Amino acid sequence: MNILEVEHVGFQADNRQILNDINFTVADQEVVTISGPSGSGKSTLVRIIATLQSRTAGEITYNGKSIDSYDPIEYRREVSYCFQQPTLFGDTVRDNLKFPYDIRNQAFDEQHAQNALQSVDLAANYLDKQITELSGGERQRVALLRNVMFPPRILILDEVTAGLDETNKHIVHQMMQRFNQDDKITMLIITHDQEEMDSAKRLITIENGQLKGDENRE
Numbered sequence: 001m002n003i004l005e006v007e008h009v010g011f012q013a014d015n016r017q018i019l020n021d022i023n024f025t026v027a028d029q030e031v032v033t034i035s036g037p038s039g040s041g042k043s044t045l046v047r048i049i050a051t052l053q054s055r056t057a058g059e060i061t062y063n064g065k066s067i068d069s070y071d072p073i074e075y076r077r078e079v080s081y082c083f084q085q086p087t088l089f090g091d092t093v094r095d096n097l098k099f100p101y102d103i104r105n106q107a108f109d110e111q112h113a114q115n116a117l118q119s120v121d122l123a124a125n126y127l128d129k130q131i132t133e134l135s136g137g138e139r140q141r142v143a144l145l146r147n148v149m150f151p152p153r154i155l156i157l158d159e160v161t162a163g164l165d166e167t168n169k170h171i172v173h174q175m176m177q178r179f180n181q182d183d184k185i186t187m188l189i190i191t192h193d194q195e196e197m198d199s200a201k202r203l204i205t206i207e208n209g210q211l212k213g214d215e216n217r218e
């Protein structure tokens with residue numbers, strides 16, 4: 001079953017065609033890597049899919065229905081977008097991992113949060129760590145965890161490993177694998193990283209606002 005269908009999607013701004021006639025479908029639980037030169041329109045495309053930006057042409061179907069027909073808050077719980085610069089809020093790691101519970105009016109599951117931290121090589125007592133004391137890699141791990149405390153159906157990762165050292169990159173790669181295999185999350189991964197492109201099961205290439213390649217390597 002296709003969880004996502006992108007049909008003839010375009011985006012025009014300031015008389016410039018930034019995306020033009022993009023077509024592809026994504027199967028449930030598939031991992032799709034998206035690459036292409038800087039400025040080619042990759043972020044614009046996934047931001048449109050995440051409903052953070054509107055398209056100017058075409059149609060997108062999520063789980064059998066137009067993305068326009070969903071309640072925006074519900075939709076963003078199911079299709080979650082994570083950016084290269086992790087945005088953390090509040091004062092502590094707890095404030096961030098508790099947030100998904102707060103917006104759902106649910107009691108914070110401290111044990112679940114501690115287990116989640118330990119699964120990404122962060123000690124359970126990191127819950128009370130000030131976010132100003134975290135390294136870049138630790139910030140990214142906490143931001144990713146916040147996005148999956150309640151697993152979305154689709155997780156969009158926009159260059160989340162850019163700027164991370166090898167150790168942190170490796171931990172984030174393991175997180176991605178678990179999100180897909182254990183939590184059954186469909187993933188769209190934007191990357192410039194050669195290793196991530198080489199190991200991609202399916203690689204979509206965007207150039208100059210157009211889909212130039214869609215290669216299945218399985």
Ligand SMILES: Nc1ncnc2c1ncn2[C@@H]1O[C@H](COP(=O)(O)OP(=O)(O)OP(=O)(O)O)[C@@H](O)[C@H]1O
Pocket residue numbers: 013014018036037038039040041042043044045
């Ligand atoms: N709302 C907008 N109005 C005007 N121009 C825009 C808008 N959104 C994106 N652009 C332009 O569209 C082009 C594509 O941007 P986008 O961020 O999607 O590229 P990208 O492929 O993700 O690049 P990078 O790999 O550097 O992140 C850029 O030139 C950008 O300035």
